[in-house]
Amino acid sequence: DADVTQTPRNRITKTGKRIMLECSQTKGHDRMYWYRQDPGLGLRLIYYSFDVKDINKGEISDGYSVSRQAQAKFSLSLESAIPNQTALYFCATSSSRGDEKLFFGSGTQLSVL
Amino acid sequence: QQQVKQSPQSLIVQKGGIPIINCAYENTAFDYFPWYQQFPGKGPALLIAIRPDVSEKKEGRFTISFNKSAKQFSLHIMDSQPGDSATYFCAADTGRRALTFGSGTRLQVQP
Numbered sequence: 001d002a003d004v005t006q007t008p009r010n011r012i013t014k015t016g017k018r019i020m021l022e023c024s025q026t027k028g029h030d031r032m033y034w035y036r037q038d039p040g041l042g043l044r045l046i047y048y049s050f051d052v053k054d055i056n057k058g059e060i061s062d063g064y065s066v067s068r069q070a071q072a073k074f075s076l077s078l079e080s081a082i083p084n085q086t087a088l089y090f091c092a093t094s095s096s097r098g099d100e101k102l103f104f105g106s107g108t109q110l111s112v113l
Numbered sequence: 114q115q116q117v118k119q120s121p122q123s124l125i126v127q128k129g130g131i132p133i134i135n136c137a138y139e140n141t142a143f144d145y146f147p148w149y150q151q152f153p154g155k156g157p158a159l160l161i162a163i164r165p166d167v168s169e170k171k172e173g174r175f176t177i178s179f180n181k182s183a184k185q186f187s188l189h190i191m192d193s194q195p196g197d198s199a200t201y202f203c204a205a206d207t208g209r210r211a212l213t214f215g216s217g218t219r220l221q222v223q224p
Contacts, residue, residue, distance in 0.1 A: 004156075033211055035214075040122065040216060040217075041216055042119070042202055042214045042215050042216040042217045043157070043202060043214040043217075044214070045211050045212075045213070048210075048211040056210075056211075058211065059213075090156050090157075092156070099162075100145055100147075100162075100206060100208060100212075101147075101159045101162075102149075102157075102159065102212060104156025104157050104158065105156055106154070106155060106156050107154075107155075107156055
């Protein structure tokens with residue numbers, strides 16, 4: 001079983017809909033992250049959480065919100081999806097007691113029509 | 114506005130060649146410089162990382178060269194193989210926030 005699990009793997013939605021992407025991990029890590037990947041732009045940080053009560057905005061947080069429901073769960077919401085939010089979304093984890101290595105999920109491909 | 118600039122965007126080499134991917138940064142507070150490798154349909158995975166107290170680090174066929182004064186670092190892949198075909202991302206961090214990634218390089222190693 002994957003250590004970092006993202007659901008769904010693929011999602012197609014319409015402009016204006018609310019969407020939630022979910023991430024769960026079994027690695028026991030305290031830090032979790034959401035990145036989006038776009039061709040030519042690499043991976044850009046949306047939100048990150050260093051523990052359940054510590055949530056921080058990344059460089060492209062506008063239009064997104066997150067919830068850290070437990071140490072193992074970190075969800076990303078698009079309140080009102082728009083076409084330029086079409087991208088590949090990755091959840092990642094790391095340990096504050098480790099070497100800063102990120103462990104990524106397999107990604108969620110989101111298409112907003 | 115990217116804090117870590119990566120080049121080239123794509124690279125094609127023959128098997129056995131030595132592809133080189135370059136990254137440059139501006140933030141002098143960065144103290145951790147990893148490279149991630151991503152295969153199609155997968156999330157990125159850590160390949161190799163360096164801290165600024167050394168100028169070079171080797172792990173197998175992969176080498177990071179680091180130039181602190183120029184604020185540049187690069188990845189060299191010795192004796193490249195078709196199985197090395199992937200997208201490579203450089204990144205940088207201060208340890209107090211989260212990794213900032215470069216724009217990625219798509220490497221193709223031809224047989």
